[in-house]
Amino acid sequence: xxxxxxxxxxxxxxxxxxxxxxxxxxxxxxxxxxxxxxxxxxxxxxxxxxxxxxxxxxxxxxxxxxxxxxxxxxxxxxxxxxxxxxxxxxxxxxxxxxxxxxxxxxxxxxxxxxxxxxxxxxxxxxxxxxxxxxxxxxxxxxxxxxxxxxxxxxxxxxxxxxxxxxxxxxxxxx
Amino acid sequence: xxxxxxxxxxxxxxxxxxxxxxxxxxxxxxxxxxxxxxxxxxxxxxxxxxxxxxxxxxxxxxxxxxxxxxxxxxxxxxxxxxxxxxxxxxxxxxxxxxxxxxxxxxxxxxxxxxxxxxxxxxxxxxxxxxxxxxxxxxxxxxxxxxxxxxxxxxxxxxxxxxxxxxxxxxxxxxxxxxxxxxxxxxxxxxxxxxxxxxxxxxxxxxxxxxxxxxxxxxxxxxxxxxxxxxxxxxxxxxxxxxxxxxxxxxxxxxxxxxxxxxxxxxxxxxxxxxxxxxxxxxxxxxxxxxxxxxxxxxxxxxxxxxxxxxxxxxxxxxxxxxxxxxxxxxxxxxxxxxxxxxxxxxxxxxxxxxxxxxxxxxxxxxxxxxxxxxxxxxxxxxxxxxxxxxxxxxxxxxxxxxxxxxxxxxxxxxxxxxxxxxxxxxxxxxxxxxxxxxxxxxxxxxxxxxxxxxxxxxxxxxxxxxxxxxxxxxxxxxxxxxxxxxxxxxxxxxxxxxxxxxxxxxxxxxxxxxxxxxxxxxxxxxxxxxxxxxxxxxxxxxxxxxxxxxxxxxxxxxxxxxxxxxxxxxxxxxxxxxxxxxxxxxxxxxxxxxxxxxxxxxxxxxxxxxxxxxxxxxxxxxxxxxxxxxxxxxxxxxxxxxxxxxxxxxxxxxxxxxxxxxxxxxxxxxxxxxxxxxxxxxxxxxxxxxxxxxxxxxxxxxxxxxxxxxxxxxxxxxxxxxxxxxxxxxxxxxxxxxxxxxxxxxxxxxxxxxxxxxxxxxxxxxxxxxxxxx
Ligand code: FES
Ligand code: FES
Numbered sequence: 001x002x003x004x005x006x007x008x009x010x011x012x013x014x015x016x017x018x019x020x021x022x023x024x025x026x027x028x029x030x031x032x033x034x035x036x037x038x039x040x041x042x043x044x045x046x047x048x049x050x051x052x053x054x055x056x057x058x059x060x061x062x063x064x065x066x067x068x069x070x071x072x073x074x075x076x077x078x079x080x081x082x083x084x085x086x087x088x089x090x091x092x093x094x095x096x097x098x099x100x101x102x103x104x105x106x107x108x109x110x111x112x113x114x115x116x117x118x119x120x121x122x123x124x125x126x127x128x129x130x131x132x133x134x135x136x137x138x139x140x141x142x143x144x145x146x147x148x149x150x151x152x153x154x155x156x157x158x159x160x161x162x163x164x165x166x167x168x169x170x171x172x173x174x
Numbered sequence: 175x176x177x178x179x180x181x182x183x184x185x186x187x188x189x190x191x192x193x194x195x196x197x198x199x200x201x202x203x204x205x206x207x208x209x210x211x212x213x214x215x216x217x218x219x220x221x222x223x224x225x226x227x228x229x230x231x232x233x234x235x236x237x238x239x240x241x242x243x244x245x246x247x248x249x250x251x252x253x254x255x256x257x258x259x260x261x262x263x264x265x266x267x268x269x270x271x272x273x274x275x276x277x278x279x280x281x282x283x284x285x286x287x288x289x290x291x292x293x294x295x296x297x298x299x300x301x302x303x304x305x306x307x308x309x310x311x312x313x314x315x316x317x318x319x320x321x322x323x324x325x326x327x328x329x330x331x332x333x334x335x336x337x338x339x340x341x342x343x344x345x346x347x348x349x350x351x352x353x354x355x356x357x358x359x360x361x362x363x364x365x366x367x368x369x370x371x372x373x374x375x376x377x378x379x380x381x382x383x384x385x386x387x388x389x390x391x392x393x394x395x396x397x398x399x400x401x402x403x404x405x406x407x408x409x410x411x412x413x414x415x416x417x418x419x420x421x422x423x424x425x426x427x428x429x430x431x432x433x434x435x436x437x438x439x440x441x442x443x444x445x446x447x448x449x450x451x452x453x454x455x456x457x458x459x460x461x462x463x464x465x466x467x468x469x470x471x472x473x474x475x476x477x478x479x480x481x482x483x484x485x486x487x488x489x490x491x492x493x494x495x496x497x498x499x500x501x502x503x504x505x506x507x508x509x510x511x512x513x514x515x516x517x518x519x520x521x522x523x524x525x526x527x528x529x530x531x532x533x534x535x536x537x538x539x540x541x542x543x544x545x546x547x548x549x550x551x552x553x554x555x556x557x558x559x560x561x562x563x564x565x566x567x568x569x570x571x572x573x574x575x576x577x578x579x580x581x582x583x584x585x586x587x588x589x590x591x592x593x594x595x596x597x598x599x600x601x602x603x604x605x606x607x608x609x610x611x612x613x614x615x616x617x618x619x620x621x622x623x624x625x626x627x628x629x630x631x632x633x634x635x636x637x638x639x640x641x642x643x644x645x646x647x648x649x650x651x652x653x654x655x656x657x658x659x660x661x662x663x664x665x666x667x668x669x670x671x672x673x674x675x676x677x678x679x680x681x682x683x684x685x686x687x688x689x690x691x692x693x694x695x696x697x698x699x700x701x702x703x704x705x706x707x708x709x710x711x712x713x714x715x716x717x718x719x720x721x722x723x724x725x726x727x728x729x730x731x732x733x734x735x736x737x738x739x740x741x742x743x744x745x746x747x748x749x750x751x752x753x754x755x756x757x758x759x760x761x762x763x764x765x766x767x768x769x770x771x772x773x774x775x776x777x778x779x780x781x782x783x784x785x786x787x788x789x790x791x792x793x794x795x796x797x798x799x800x801x802x803x804x805x806x807x808x809x810x811x812x813x814x815x816x817x818x819x820x821x822x823x824x825x826x827x828x829x830x831x832x833x834x835x836x837x838x839x840x841x842x843x844x845x846x847x848x849x850x851x852x853x854x855x856x857x858x859x860x861x862x863x864x865x866x867x868x869x870x871x872x873x874x875x876x877x878x879x880x881x882x883x884x885x886x887x888x889x890x891x892x893x894x895x896x897x898x899x900x901x902x903x904x905x906x907x908x909x910x911x912x913x914x915x916x917x918x919x920x921x922x923x924x925x926x927x928x929x930x931x932x933x934x935x936x937x938x939x940x941x942x943x944x945x946x947x948x
Contacts, residue, residue, distance in 0.1 A: 003237060003238075003285065003287050003288065022287070032203075032204075037197070038197075038200070038203075038204035039196070039197020039198065040197070041201070041203075041366075041367070041416070042203060042368070043366045043367065043368070043416075043449070043863075044368075044449040044862065044863055045448060045449065046449060046862060046863075046864070048449070048862055048863035048864045049366055049449075049863050051366055078197065079195075079196070079197035080196075080197045080198075083196065088192070088195070088196065092192075092195040092196065093195075095191070095195045096187040096188075096191035096192055096194075096195050097187055098828075099185075099187060099188070099191075099828040099829065099831070099832050101188070101191050101194040101195060101655075102188070102417075102655040102656065102657065102832055102836065103194075103365070103366070103367065103414075103415060103416045103417040103654060103655025104190075104191070104193070104194025104195070104199055104414065104416070104655065105201065105365075105366040105367040105416025105417060105655075106366045106416075107194050107195055108197050111195065126876075129871075130871040130872045130874075131872060133871045134870055134871055134872045135870075136870075136871065137366060137863060137868055137870060138366070138871075139363075139364050139365050139366050139417050139419070139836075139839075139840065139868065140366075140417055140655050140832070140836045141832055141835060141836050141839070142835035142836045142837075142838055142839030142840075142874060142877050143835075143839065143871045143874050144831075144835045144876070144877050144879075145828075145831070145832055145835065146871070147871070
């Protein structure tokens, strides 16, 4: 048996990246092993925990269930792409200030899911936040401070994204 | 003059929180070494079998195959275990594979994909052995017990029998007796980061093991034993750890396997579990059968407690001896008990091992006791709050089993949670289907008796400060997300009068850190915190002397001032900035170093097992849950939880609340949805997050954490534990709320819809029968 690989052309966090991958490789594997962005976490590899959540063209997906070969040419956003150079996204800062990370292993997945919500909704209710994060598991926090974090930075984060060319998906469709 | 502004009680983010939110934090799976191999484990498909031969010939055909490890090879049969009294684990079967899913062999390949493929191709020849799966069968005599250390020719691992006071007399005298029998399924820690490690054979012959562990020190000891190398030739390094909750506190077979493979191949070996392997490794909460009787007089005074537990240890000892004790001894609070009897039995079975999990040993017993008290209050027609308050253990007392009680905020917990939850307007007053319930608790702040009988302090902290003014703190207390690094930094900053961001905590490496017994038994804040304070105070005294040399004033007169300065009490005009004092202290001397250590006081009585449950202090809880139960579906929805916890002193309120909220969430999972389910052949049926149901954001209600501070006389700045005790009380709070809602008591936990429906059905039948008779 051999494990032959071919070149894939990916767009990760606004940068073109050429990587070698097998057709069967998941986006999670390729991001972590080939692109060497290890911020995206593997909690289960089965689509059950949300730790591996990234965005494809602005929409959250589970990278452990996505084949890398399928997303060639699309825009991939990982936790490393939320910040703007030195400047962290308001969501990331709020996460720290609210105490929304304990072990932090679920954090990148939650951030990518929450970012999507906030680009569409600058003042979500706590229940709307719960809905948007329903696919992500956290075993440390009981979610209270996660919801606090999303709530407290909502408007600011939306503005931050809009100013940096990551507008809400709704307005993109219009 | 402006004094130092203490950070104690404020809300500040964990010092590593930007590492985590940036995605830059390094966990075990994120690490790589040049020339690294990938290992995969081959697991048993038999429930119990002797491994006769392992055949790697088909595996060797896989591209990039490098090597393998099989039973019988050097080191693979060496025993180890977290408790020196039951070291019954081996890296590989020697020669028996003890459960379906037990590790049998390993392969190492150049790539991860290759290793997976190779592992699938490994063949083994085994001889089936008669498996023991039910605890009651494990108590029968057998020719082939699972381990050689069992009692009386059975699979009984540990028996505890304790009696204090006149228990039989108490039950004879009693006006009211309540209690019952309860069954609890096994529970898994469910941390989001899978277990894993990387073993690196160093060119100088040393071995380094990088591992997601809660207790680097015990791992260090176990590696030395299995590898037959002196400890100083081994290094254990802990990267960021994605949660533990007790499930990363044992030294594990896979860590030994990785090290043995690294030694054999001379190359780094990475071994990361899949999620199902985390469940198969387990060491989670014991499946438990618990019987309880509680006696009281008609005034509501508790007279006695009589409890029996039978716990299913699975394949290995792990922390099980301690669990067996804790199932009884930790029921001695928060209530005054004039008599107490407990018997506990832990058995081995051919299932994944049980071990320590958040709230270790106290959780299932607590459900039984708090349910019995709820029944008691009903029979006596008193409010459940009043019954508990009436029987509260006072401060500065000793329990029957010689637990020393110092601080307690239990009454305040009761008062505050009663008020916040609106209890008086709701209890027994809501419409059918809606209910409110109370559950209380009591937990250790670290075990006073160390596992290894040595005179080494339980925690030691070193500090080093050089010309840059940064404060480097060395410790082996393991931050696994609970924030212990932040706690250490805070204690040192507080003792020295400097800003927290001067401090950098290196608590990850056995080569540099002094010994600390690690993150389990809720010991870190109390023990390592005290050690850190002492180390910080030692540095402060050096700085005081430097201030004296600079100013000609008395050293003892210098106190901590605002903005990192030292002021003299006699002369408010004398102000020495920290950096000036430091430069003077370093002159002709070199880096400032200091050490602080903590040893728990000698406690306890002179009877067998008296060490179990001894702690320098205890935490207290009173929780209320409000629920809605649908009598058609049996589904319970938790609407709101109020959780009051006495943590002594909240050093960092944000972190304390986080611990309480997380504990409550985890306990709610055990209460309603989480369970390890085994098939009749011993196979684990639900080894995934799809089938093992941890509450999601939409299943989890608002949790109001109520922080109660009793200012412990021996805790660091008054603090005691807040990370474990807060789990247990939520389960009976929910159970008692279900009773308030629909009038049934659940005797099986988790309280799934099926079980609630079954209980409702039984109640309906009983009522019909009663009507027919009347
Ligand atoms: S790793 Fe993808 S959902 Fe868990
Ligand atoms: S912070 Fe640990 S799993 Fe969420």
